[in-house]
Amino acid sequence: MTDFPPEITKEEMGKVSLFLSNINSTFSKERSNLIPILQEAQNRIGYLPHEAMLGIAEFLDIPDIDVYSVVTFYNQFRLNPPGKHSIRVCMGTACHVGGGTVIMDAWKRRLGIDKRQTTPDREFDLDTVACVGCCAMAPVTVIDEEVQGKISPTRVDGILLGYQIERKKESQSS
Amino acid sequence: MSSITLTIDNKKVTAPEGQSILWAALDNDIYIPNLCAIRERTDPAASCRLCFVEVEGKPMPVTACTEPITEGMVVNTKGTESQSLARTALELLLASHPVDCGHCAANNSCELQKAAKHLGVKLNTKRYRKLLKELPIDDSSPIFIYDPNKCVLCGKCVWKCHELGIGAIGFAYRGFDRMVTSFAGQPIGQSNCNQCMECVSICPVGALVAKENT
Numbered sequence: 444m445t446d447f448p449p450e451i452t453k454e455e456m457g458k459v460s461l462f463l464s465n466i467n468s469t470f471s472k473e474r475s476n477l478i479p480i481l482q483e484a485q486n487r488i489g490y491l492p493h494e495a496m497l498g499i500a501e502f503l504d505i506p507d508i509d510v511y512s513v514v515t516f517y518n519q520f521r522l523n524p525p526g527k528h529s530i531r532v533c534m535g536t537a538c539h540v541g542g543g544t545v546i547m548d549a550w551k552r553r554l555g556i557d558k559r560q561t562t563p564d565r566e567f568d569l570d571t572v573a574c575v576g577c578c579a580m581a582p583v584t585v586i587d588e589e590v591q592g593k594i595s596p597t598r599v600d601g602i603l604l605g606y607q608i609e610r611k612k613e614s615q616s617s
Numbered sequence: 618m619s620s621i622t623l624t625i626d627n628k629k630v631t632a633p634e635g636q637s638i639l640w641a642a643l644d645n646d647i648y649i650p651n652l653c654a655i656r657e658r659t660d661p662a663a664s665c666r667l668c669f670v671e672v673e674g675k676p677m678p679v680t681a682c683t684e685p686i687t688e689g690m691v692v693n694t695k696g697t698e699s700q701s702l703a704r705t706a707l708e709l710l711l712a713s714h715p716v717d718c719g720h721c722a723a724n725n726s727c728e729l730q731k732a733a734k735h736l737g738v739k740l741n742t743k744r745y746r747k748l749l750k751e752l753p754i755d756d757s758s759p760i761f762i763y764d765p766n767k768c769v770l771c772g773k774c775v776w777k778c779h780e781l782g783i784g785a786i787g788f789a790y791r792g793f794d795r796m797v798t799s800f801a802g803q804p805i806g807q808s809n810c811n812q813c814m815e816c817v818s819i820c821p822v823g824a825l826v827a828k829e830n831t
Contacts, residue, residue: 493801506784507800507809515789 448523449563451492455524458488463498472503477513481520490521523561526568528606530554533583535574541581547571549596550584553603566606623690637661638692639668639681649694650703650732652710652821653771654682657780662772666706667732671696678702704736711738712745713793714822715766722830723823729769752796757806761817761827765796768824772797774816785810797824 451459462484469483470476477499484495491514500507514520532538532547547558550569554562561568575585580592584599591602620631625642632641640656642649652665661682668681673691678699681692693699710729718724718740733740755763770788775797778786785808789798799808817825 496800506779506787508784508787508789508798511798511800512787512789516791 448490448492449561449565451494455488455492456494459484459492459495459498462487462495463502466499466502470502474503474505477503477505477510478517481510481514485520490524492524521559523559523568524565526561527566528568528587529585530567530569531572531575531585532569533573533575533581533585534571535578535581537578537581538574538583543582545596546582546584546594546599549599553599566610621686621688621690623686623688623692625692626694632686634686636686637682638670638672638679638684638686638690641686642670642681642692642694647694648731648735649681650707650728650735651682652728652732652769653773655773655776655819658776662776665710665769665771667703669699669702669706670694671699700736703732704738707732707736707738708742708744710769711740711742713748713750714769715749716740721767721823722826723767723820727823728821748793750793750796755804755806756828757804758810758812759806759828760812761814761825762831763797763805764824764826765798766824767822768797769822770795770797771821773819773821774825777815777819778810781813781815783809783811783813786816 466480470480480499480503481491484499485491488495496510496514497507500510514522530550532543532550534543534547551557554567554569556562556569559570572585575583575590577583577590577592580590582594584591584594586602591598619634621634622629622631623641624630625638625645625647628645628647630641630645632644639649639651639654649670650667652667653662654668655661663680663683666680669678670681671678671693672684673693678696681694707729711733714729718727718730721727730740750766752765755765772788775787778784786797786799786805788795789802790796799805799810814827817827820826
């Protein structure tokens with residue numbers, strides 16, 4: 444498993460540098476601070492780019508791989524930047540029975556990314572969610588804040604087409 | 618340091634105080650299956666779950682690597698319950714291990730083979746459905762090959778790499794995806810690995826092998 448997050452932007456790189464230059468004033472160089480530092484970094488930057496992880500490892504004087512181990516272990520840490528739209532495929536019991544994995548596969552195939560990744564154009568990021576509390580609508584996908592029920596692979600195509608048209612309109616009007 | 622006398626499999630043995638059952642047994646030519654045990658390590662990982670033994674007076678089997686020896690202790694390494702636990706752990710490992718010993722550089726020096734023979738488990742166990750990781754092989758190092766599919770996640774190489782102050786490899790991800798890798802999953806040859814080959818010599822299976830042996 445290799446992760447290839449979209450290339451870091453100049454703006455994000457600035458946030459990383461700012462965070463790393465101020466890290467000294469907020470945290471002491473103790474290994475036990477690793478998780479709080481990572482949480483703070485993610486709050487500031489939006490995700491944990493390699494540059495941030497390497498800087499944190501250097502600050503704490505621990506091997507890079509130890510930071511990477513912790514980041515990949517916990518679901519709360521993300522290696523990929525948030526996309527413009529977030530796609531959360533429900534994998535709760537009802538959605539699982541209703542074919543949640545089939546829906547997940549449809550999203551993966553259409554977006555060309557895996558779970559917990561972001562498309563190279565940063566339009567979409569894909570992840571699972573445990574249950575969103577509307578099991579009668581299974582299988583469910585939450586797009587940004589909006590819950591879409593009774594999803595099928597064809598609906599996935601339809602939703603993506605909707606965004607494509609929207610983007611076309613935007614580029615035409617601008 | 619004073620020595621302690623205990624009984625392992627009806628054999629009276631003496632071992633230094635503070636030692637665990639596993640090392641007391643191994644030092645006295647009594648084999649207990651193990652993958653993750655490192656003698657120098659003060660806090661055993663106890664992750665392989667192969668070294669279960671039964672100790673008289675204890676209600677449940679214990680892992681021999683974490684249980685310190687006591688005077689007059691009576692240990693049975695061949696108890697039905699402990700062997701059943703160890704067998705299950707081994708069969709689960711084998712269920713996600715590509716068993717192709719004939720083409721493996723670790724053939725005949727493999728700890729999995731040794732444990733399987735000892736516990737009477739077939740290498741091609743049918744008890745669990747086969748589920749392989751199917752990850753790419755890393756041959757980026759000029760002198761060794763890392764095959765994550767064969768890895769049993771014992772953590773010996775990770776411990777050694779950190780102990781030597783290199784810290785090029787470590788664990789990443791969780792659950793079935795858990796694997797030994799370098800930072801950001803980059804090929805080991807491009808990491809800060811200095812090709813000392815200590816991980817290769819400590820690997821109990823064929824996950825890390827020297828290129829000259831393949």
